[in-house]
Amino acid sequence: MPFMPPTDSMFLLAETREHPMHVGGLQLFELPEGAGPEWTRETIEQFRSGGVSDLFRRRPKEPVGVLGNAWWTTEGSVDMDYHIRHSAVPQPGRIRELLQLTSRWHGSLLDRHRPLWETHLVEGLQDGRIAVYSKVHHSMVDGVSAIRLMRRSLSEDPDDRDCVPPWALAPRPRSTDVERSGGLDPLSLVRGGAAVAGDVAGLLPVSLKIARDVVRDGDITLPRAPKTILNGPVGGARRFAAQSWEIERIKRVAKSSATTVNDVVLAMVSGALRTYLLEQHALPEDPMTAMVPVSLSLRAGDDTKTGNATGAIVVNLATDRESGPTRLEEIAYSSRKAKKILRDLSPTQILALSALQMLPLAASPVPGFVRYTHPPFNVVVSNVPGPDRQMYFNGARLDGMYPTSIVLDGQAVNITLCSRDQYLDFGIIGCRRSVPHLQRLLLHLETSLGELEQAWG
Incomplete structure (x- = not known):
């Protein structure tokens, strides 16, 4: 049961309904050439069946109360169906509808009884692209570290099929x-x-x-x-x-x-x-x-x-x-x-x-x-x-x-x-x-x- 440094716990202690303390990001992807509807379904299955790093297994020891938010506990089993959500934009499927969904998701609090992150894989855009919206609590990862994890999950090679999502990557130690x-x-x-x-x-x-x-x-x-x-x-x-x-x-x-x-x-x-x-x-x-x-x-x-x-x-x-x-x-x-x-x-x-x-x-x-x-x-x-x-x-x-x-x-x-x-x-x-x-x-x-x-x- 690791101790949570005050510089991390302050984001939990300061959080209220009016002040959600998570950071996130919205990514847009163009599907590979020749990919059909099964690509999204298979990606969801990959997300839900893959591994989860220790960082993304953490949650506050006692979600209710001050002292419980000063200690981490690690979930042995993560409910991936809860954390990985399959969503779709309403018609006509414009970017406008996607941003409206993102606004709603980003304004809701993360559940402190679970590891403090969630991801939505979104289809239904009229141009055929898919979107991924993710959020993670600032007590776990800051905005820059979240972008670094996202970068590490990507590849420069369009033929690479070994990419894993950010929550399956171990964070690199900070040095500079x-x-x-x-x-x-x-x-x-x-x-x-x-x-x-x-x-x-x-x-x-x-x-x-x-x-x-x-x-x-x-x-x-x-x-x-x-x-x-x-x-x-x-x-x-x-x-x-x-x-x-x-x-x-x-x-x-x-x-x-x-x-x-x-x-x-x-x-x-x-x-x-x-x-x-x-x-x-x-x-x-x-x-x-x-x-x-x-x-x-x-x-x-x-x-x-x-x-x-x-x-x-x-x-x-x-x-x-x-x-x-x-x-x-x-x-x-x-x-x-x-x-x-x-x-x-x-x-x-x-x-x-x-x-x-x-x-x-x-x-x-x-x-x-x-x-x-x-x-x-x-x-x-x-x-x-x-x-x-x-x-x-x-x-x-x-x-x-x-x-x-x-x-x-x-x-x-x-x-x-x-x-x-x-x-x-x-x-x-x-x-x-x-x-x-x-x-x-x-x-x-x-x-x-x-x-x-x-x-x-």
Whole structure:
């Protein structure tokens, strides 16, 4: 009966009906050439009859009560018919119907009397593709680790028929600084920050140095944002939207404007949020900000460690600017200034400082806190590395890999994108009650990119 570290159990203890604490993903696959209806049936049978790793056999020792959620127990027998579900989209079988199903599934809590995961294999799409939606509790696996497991279950060879699903794979041991800090998942930064809380002796002088930089430069974006409709209490229901964009389009804008791909992505998000909030008559006068997990190379000359340092920066989205190119310039400047501060810190200091910036999220369940305080930032935008080439699962071609993350009180929208071969796959999850017509953000993202292409493409 292994002990559950506090950095894991906090996701169980913080979970309520309004705040499901699982992460997930929606994948689209094109069936192998010549495959018929039996392919899906055989895949379901393979999923249900295969092995399950120890990680995916875990559940809280006592699902009811605080102490029982601080210890894991391992199920000897897993009810695979319960965890692996065969589903279908209603007619006419558009992506719209698939996203509606995903929204409903992602808003429901996992059963703590069972291992904390489930997978839906979905057919009935009018274009003949199949979909796989999976979710796993954040106490077991963070978002980045879940994507890593998904990548390991795939093959570059379309003729490979030996692929096994993620729950049958043993997780690899974490070794690099990025992995120890939880990768680029913002909630994992909280997890990693708590894990190193006792090793922050150098944080006070670092904080004083940052304060001096703020006074001297006067243009560093601080973790205090204007209130918007995206930053209030959330309900339990979710709405999910997803779409892919060609990476090459974004790279062309980045090259022409002397910015980065992440800068262009943030400019797309900025333009989309600005237009969306204008439609809702809710755009704040002050510029909105985004919390962005980043991976930074360690300081030159420090050869005592390998890997990358992972941290979080707060970036000015310049939503008060009407011009898309102007927003991109201000976003790139704000991002460079924030990264410059982190480059002067050790990996531990980066992680601790990043966690401190997100501490207000931990206080969001306190009654009245969200209502009467300013949010540290308005939205989380995460870019998670995915496979850099075309991948297959037992001959089925991967056509989409859309992350589904967590929303909290004060952060009613989460935007996570995953790179895949020649695409960036955007997954947008939001509170169904406080963020109406969330799917319109997809249209506005495309319009925003088009404006940037017209100026810089």
